[in-house]
Amino acid sequence: MKASHVAAVVIGGLTIAALAWLFTSREQAPGAALAHQVNVTVPPLSERAAAGALVFERACTACHGANAAGGPGGPPLVHKIYEPSHHADGAFVLAVRNGVRQHHWGFGSMPPVADVSPAEIASIISYVRTLQRANGIR
Numbered sequence: 001m002k003a004s005h006v007a008a009v010v011i012g013g014l015t016i017a018a019l020a021w022l023f024t025s026r027e028q029a030p031g032a033a034l035a036h037q038v039n040v041t042v043p044p045l046s047e048r049a050a051a052g053a054l055v056f057e058r059a060c061t062a063c064h065g066a067n068a069a070g071g072p073g074g075p076p077l078v079h080k081i082y083e084p085s086h087h088a089d090g091a092f093v094l095a096v097r098n099g100v101r102q103h104h105w106g107f108g109s110m111p112p113v114a115d116v117s118p119a120e121i122a123s124i125i126s127y128v129r130t131l132q133r134a135n136g137i138r
């Protein structure tokens with residue numbers, strides 16, 4: 001083997017090792033906070049908002065995290081981006097019905113969520129707006 005080949009093999013090996021290290025060192029320990037997660041104070045909930053919390057846990061928490069604080073597959077909804085003047089209630093209806101093309105974050109697109117009724121979406125909106133107000137987003 002020529003010296004240049006040996007060098008190429010060594011550099012290749014080092015590159016793979018460095019990439020492997022980068023990849024594994026970025027893995028989250030279970031339960032560790034994610035970088036985009038926010039602290040959410042949960043205030044007392046109205047009956048409607050409490051109903052929304054249950055639907056949210058069923059249909060949205062897997063991506064948006066508990067209390068909409070951000071999760072492994074989606075952004076926090078308790079966030080300035082989603083204040084009512086920037087994302088009105090209609091944006092929630094459309095997001096659930098049609099999904100959302102990736103545009104604000106790097107999680108990929110949100111697929112439509114099929115098993116949530118219009119009344120349930122309304123209760124989710126009440127829940128998320130309650131959380132937002134209690135955390136200074138209005």
Ligand code: HEC
Nearest residue numbers: 059060063073074091092095102103104105107108110113
């Ligand atoms: C499979 C993961 C996933 C699930 C499940 C999910 N979302 Fe999302 N959602 C996302 C991602 C990712 C984005 C951000 C897209 C972007 O802006 O880059 C998003 C964005 C949104 C937005 C912002 C819409 C806009 O116009 O920018 C709303 C509102 C929303 N989600 C509500 C919900 C609700 C309510 C549920 C449950 C019924 C839900 N999502 C379930 C991944 C998910």
